[in-house]
Amino acid sequence: xxxxxxxxxxxxxxxxxxxxxxxxxxxxxxxxxxxxxxxxxxxxxxxxxxxxxxxxxxxxxxxxxxxxxxxxxxxxxxxxxxxxxxxxxxxxxxxxxxxxxxxxxxxxxxxxxxxxxxxxxxxx
Amino acid sequence: xxxxxxxxxxxxxxxxxxxxxxxxxxxxxxxxxxxxxxxxxxxxxxxxxxxxxxxxxxxxxxxxxxxxxxxxxxxxxxxxxxxxxxxxxxxxxxxxxxxxxxxxxxxxxxxxxxxxxxxxxxxx
DNA sequence: CACACCTTTTACAAAAGATTTACAAACTTC
DNA sequence: GAAGTTTGTAAATCTTTTGTAAAAGGTGTG
Numbered sequence: 001x002x003x004x005x006x007x008x009x010x011x012x013x014x015x016x017x018x019x020x021x022x023x024x025x026x027x028x029x030x031x032x033x034x035x036x037x038x039x040x041x042x043x044x045x046x047x048x049x050x051x052x053x054x055x056x057x058x059x060x061x062x063x064x065x066x067x068x069x070x071x072x073x074x075x076x077x078x079x080x081x082x083x084x085x086x087x088x089x090x091x092x093x094x095x096x097x098x099x100x101x102x103x104x105x106x107x108x109x110x111x112x113x114x115x116x117x118x119x120x121x122x123x124x
Numbered sequence: 125x126x127x128x129x130x131x132x133x134x135x136x137x138x139x140x141x142x143x144x145x146x147x148x149x150x151x152x153x154x155x156x157x158x159x160x161x162x163x164x165x166x167x168x169x170x171x172x173x174x175x176x177x178x179x180x181x182x183x184x185x186x187x188x189x190x191x192x193x194x195x196x197x198x199x200x201x202x203x204x205x206x207x208x209x210x211x212x213x214x215x216x217x218x219x220x221x222x223x224x225x226x227x228x229x230x231x232x233x234x235x236x237x238x239x240x241x242x243x244x245x246x247x248x
Numbered sequence: 249c250a251c252a253c254c255t256t257t258t259a260c261a262a263a264a265g266a267t268t269t270a271c272a273a274a275c276t277t278c
Numbered sequence: 279g280a281a282g283t284t285t286g287t288a289a290a291t292c293t294t295t296t297g298t299a300a301a302a303g304g305t306g307t308g
Contacts (some may be wrong), residue, residue, distance in 0.1 A: 012278090037284055054148050061254095098159070099161070100161070100264080100265065162295085200298090201254095201256065
């Protein structure tokens, strides 16, 4: 058993809304427990491990499914969807889609604006 | 996979306003993250690689699109425009047009004061 | 300053990729 | 081995990216 604070180093991920356990298939979104299936857990684990970094489709498909680059499938996308659903209402906040590349888990942070804001230019 | 700040040896370009990652499709203009599409990223990468040097249209069209000298297209110009927009407000500072030849990426340097009057820019 | 030529900008259409839903096959568990 | 759960796939739909055309704006030169 363990006490709060004495968790083994690096076994859990935690932020304001999500508690993720790398060893077990349960997690918490705020105070709600969510049960992840094995694949979902593996997938989220890999993304959380690389929080803030883009993980390319190829890598996910290779590491979790053992698929090579030649295999074309939507399986990953469907699993991402299932994960996002369980992470409600933060699904899209936590799991970002990088179009044409892969996905990225983002540590929770207060919503920011201006991220990709490209204003029109006007001279005065 | 990449986080701002954790640059891996020599994989990034950085100056006062721009952080560009050669491996991934994100970049930072000051503290704003910009997401580049694949083509935009390839294009900027090629220009940044040759910072300070003119890269002829032909070379860009050849290396990024595989187009031969015979092909007449405005595609490159449109992509340059999209890039400049995302690099706001430094689009024209970073990407210079070399009339009749191509484009050149210029490392950021302080504007010279008062020499040339440039009207205020305002976002609407 | 007129002309040819080049670039920028806008708008739109086509192509590529992601999301969503539904369903069937493959596993688990009892 | 029946019932419930998990996983993979197909297909329709939606979104984003990319390419092209055309109009407008610049540049350079005789």
